[in-house]
Amino acid sequence: MKKCFAVILCLMLLVVFTGCQPAVSSAPEPAPAPEPTPSTSPGEEPEQELIDDFITLATTTSTYDSGLLDYLNPIFTEKTGLEVRVVSQGTGAALETGSRGDADVLLVHDRTSELRLVEEGAFVDRYDAMYNDFIIVGPADDPAGVKNVASVIDAYNLIADGGFTFVSRGDDSGTHRMEERLWDSAGINPEGQAWYLSIGQGMGDTLNMANEELGYAMTDRGTYVAMKDNLDLVIVLEGDPVLFNQYGVMAVNPDEHPHVKYDYAKMYIDFIMSDEGQNLINSYQVNRETLFFPGYGLE
């Protein structure tokens, strides 16, 4: 009986180790320019050799949950052979993941931090990839009367003055950082107020809680549109220029982390920034609404 158990244990260990093998052997590979073909130049047909490898993309929950990456990445994989492994986190965590060299390429939305980190040398080749916008959602009867105002500052003042429930991501994500900046410009410190629920969770969780608690929330349009059918929340404010949200794509600096697959990361960036990639972003729709617009959105 004991022997049998030991045999099973050995088999299990064997499976575990062999299972890990590809990841272990390929991860630290410096990938010294194996096929440094920059992706599609417009003229030639991309009849390049397919690469049997993968890259790790650290990104935000919003790009992943909206389904955009499930739309873009298979096309990239088809063209290059490279599999894209997506780690979706808050922007703060994604930037940390990248800075630690645990990813090859990033698609995030906190322009200020991104530019700072590029300057500090953590990342290279940053481009303004696309943008979308934030909206404020709330209960259909809009008890705070946010629908009557056009600016976020006014809206936040109405919510704070009336003490209406507001659910915040509170997770240091790009969305949360933007929400904090807007509270700041409204001259309100909501932290610790009874009506302000800071939940430290993703956008979807935040919308679910706002829905349950009959509260307000600031959300990216994509997540709201994707979840709309299951929510009673309605858009109470949109279109204020401060609600604009820029996404950047950038590679982890190979000088800092020699093991990252910089060449492959660059191929992904080239793909996103190519005419084809930008058109694909523009053509992606959920519930017949375009969620992301290509390029740089600020005037």
Next chain:
Amino acid sequence: MLRLYEGIIEAFRLILAFDPALLEIVLLSLRVSVIAIFISTLLGVPLGTLLGLKPEKRTRLINKIIFTFMGMPPVVAGLIIYLILSRQGPLGVLGLLYTPSAMIIAQVFLATPIVTGLTMVGIRAKGSEIEELARSLGAGSALAAWTVVKESRIAILGAIITGFSRVVAEVGAVMIVGGNIAGRTRVMTTAIVLETRKGNFELAIGLGIILLLVSFIINSILYNIQRGGKAN
């Protein structure tokens, strides 16, 4: 490795700083888990004793169900409680979602099968002998059952400790039904998840170490009670 080392430093810094926000999180963790395990004990020990004293043949199906529920994924338990307490759910009118009460309910749901199942196993080990002996000495069935519980208290305490370990370390269910609201339903495990996602790994490890220390203290108390039981 540096991060881990920094995490240990951070844990001591947090303890020494005696941060009120942290204290609140620790106390809420303890309050929720202790109340949950108390209720689970009230439900699970009598039920486990009852089942343990019955012939194994007659409780086979119930045994299997209880053992299955012992392995219930916390996220699933959380989701079930969430759907019951949600505004559209059958108990939505109570307004319990995103409160510590909801977290206690979810943890009772998780811990009761564990306490019940392990009590049952412990009682079955020698319960019928003791019961027969007690009855032969003239005890009624209630007194006989009480004698069995008393004589099996080491196993029962083991069941309670296991149940407590489950709930105090659990994150999936309390995240869903509590919502991790700062100052309201944020407990140690959900705070650790949050700090990890924010990229504050040192703080997350620090909180993890504090959680382990708190568990160690609680378990030491229970262990001493259990040993006391053995010594008698």
